[in-house]
Amino acid sequence: MKDTLLVNIGRIVGILPEGVRKLCGKEMDTVQTLDNAWLLVRSGKIDSFGPMDSLGERPSDVEVMDLSGKMLLPAFCDAHTHIVYAGDRQQEFVDKINGLSYEEIAARGGGILNSADLLHNTSEDSLYEQAAQRLEEMISKGTLTMEIKSGYGLRTEDELKMLRVIRRLKENYPVDIKSTFLGAHAVGREYRGRQDEYVDLVCKEMIPAVASENLADFVDVFCDEGFFTVEQTDRILKAGMQYGLRPKIHANELAVSGGVQVGVNYNAVSVDHLERTTDVEMEVLRNSDTMPLMLPGASFFLGMPYGRAKDYVAAGLPVALASDCNPGSSPSCDMRFVMALGCIKMRLTPQQSFNACTINAACAMGAEDVAGSITVGKKAGFIVTNKVMELGFIPYFHHTPFIDKVLI
Numbered sequence: 001m002k003d004t005l006l007v008n009i010g011r012i013v014g015i016l017p018e019g020v021r022k023l024c025g026k027e028m029d030t031v032q033t034l035d036n037a038w039l040l041v042r043s044g045k046i047d048s049f050g051p052m053d054s055l056g057e058r059p060s061d062v063e064v065m066d067l068s069g070k071m072l073l074p075a076f077c078d079a080h081t082h083i084v085y086a087g088d089r090q091q092e093f094v095d096k097i098n099g100l101s102y103e104e105i106a107a108r109g110g111g112i113l114n115s116a117d118l119l120h121n122t123s124e125d126s127l128y129e130q131a132a133q134r135l136e137e138m139i140s141k142g143t144l145t146m147e148i149k150s151g152y153g154l155r156t157e158d159e160l161k162m163l164r165v166i167r168r169l170k171e172n173y174p175v176d177i178k179s180t181f182l183g184a185h186a187v188g189r190e191y192r193g194r195q196d197e198y199v200d201l202v203c204k205e206m207i208p209a210v211a212s213e214n215l216a217d218f219v220d221v222f223c224d225e226g227f228f229t230v231e232q233t234d235r236i237l238k239a240g241m242q243y244g245l246r247p248k249i250h251a252n253e254l255a256v257s258g259g260v261q262v263g264v265n266y267n268a269v270s271v272d273h274l275e276r277t278t279d280v281e282m283e284v285l286r287n288s289d290t291m292p293l294m295l296p297g298a299s300f301f302l303g304m305p306y307g308r309a310k311d312y313v314a315a316g317l318p319v320a321l322a323s324d325c326n327p328g329s330s331p332s333c334d335m336r337f338v339m340a341l342g343c344i345k346m347r348l349t350p351q352q353s354f355n356a357c358t359i360n361a362a363c364a365m366g367a368e369d370v371a372g373s374i375t376v377g378k379k380a381g382f383i384v385t386n387k388v389m390e391l392g393f394i395p396y397f398h399h400t401p402f403i404d405k406v407l408i
């Protein structure tokens with residue numbers, strides 16, 4: 001964004017002081033606003049803002065944009081996506097409608113392995129084009145900071161192909177992308193029945209190869225029933241950390257897996273899913289710097305329980321929400337829908353759900369210094385809504401278009 005002075009902003013929403021990394025418990029109840037305001041963007045960052053009557057002489061070296069009373073929000077942050085994939089899994093969607101479960105589809109060799117086969121037969125360029133289209137949809141829906149995972153390769157070359165596509169997206173779009181290596185998303189087909197050998201491949205071949213091209217920020221493991229055990233997860237996280245990759249974890253989607261504990265033990269940036277948790281996991285998370293991240297789109301699409309977001313907040317913990325956008329368990333990248341599910345299904349207030357989709361989501365991918373709130377020094381990336389409205393209107397009228405434009 002060029003140096004710009006935004007004037008006549010009807011309401012700025014989501015203001016936080018500098019230095020706030022995340023919001024916990026009761027802190028999530030509040031979203032700070034400022035009515036009738038201006039905001040100055042310089043060098044792509046929020047330089048300053050204030051009430052219109054405090055705006056003295058307008059700087060002459062900036063463009064002026066009149067928002068004519070519209071509302072300005074920080075862009076959404078999406079800390080868990082799998083948008084680099086080939087084709088679709090529409091047939092499995094129909095299989096699910098006809099009664100098969102996610103686990104049954106996976107056990108038949110479908111699911112993630114189906115996506116891995118499709119990806120193997122897709123060129124890097126075509127994969128890039130498909131992913132770029134999804135990224136553009138995310139941007140149009142107001143998400144400007146996102147994490148994207150590998151994990152549909154399951155062979156060294158194919159995992160690298162995915163991560164190189166993510167790198168090209170980073171180079172070509174003016175958004176902030178964090179990249180996660182998820183080689184341990186499922187056991188590759190060739191390794192069926194030889195799970196430990198696959199874990200060796202992940203640790204000894206894939207991770208060093210990923211690191212040598214500097215392709216990832218995080219290492220992730222699907223630590224769950226039928227996928228990877230706590231011991232295997234432990235090995236993979238350790239191997240990743242040796243190469244400077246901070247852990248993120250898929251845990252407790254299908255069963256209480258022990259994934260939260262192993263993630264916290266290695267100071268994971270987030271532990272994700274948490275559809276099934278006991279109070280024990282909450283206690284483990286309480287004294288950690290690991291963000292509990294829940295994915296209500298997966299609960300919605302697969303008919304699973306929703307994470308206990310409200311209990312977490314009541315217990316004084318932070319909660320973040322993300323889309324989990326992927327072809328198998330959550331084929332939507334719409335963070336406004338995620339915010340609505342946070343309210344409707346998890347009974348978060350609009351303020352709590354908004355904070356879970358912005359500042360806490362930024363923290364769940366180590367981007368809280370640049371995104372997630374209207375704060376001096378953060379990157380300029382905003383949603384302009386079509387009129388001033390209560391925050392609750394966004395999840396309440398959850399299908400009525402509300403974005404006038406996205407400012408990058």
Ligand code: NIG
Nearest residue numbers: 112222298324326327328329
């Ligand atoms: O986060 N749970 C594991 N991975 C994805 C689903 C991947 C897929 O089915 O393609 C998730 O839900």
Ligand code: FE
Nearest residue numbers: 080082250324
């Ligand atoms: Fe996921």
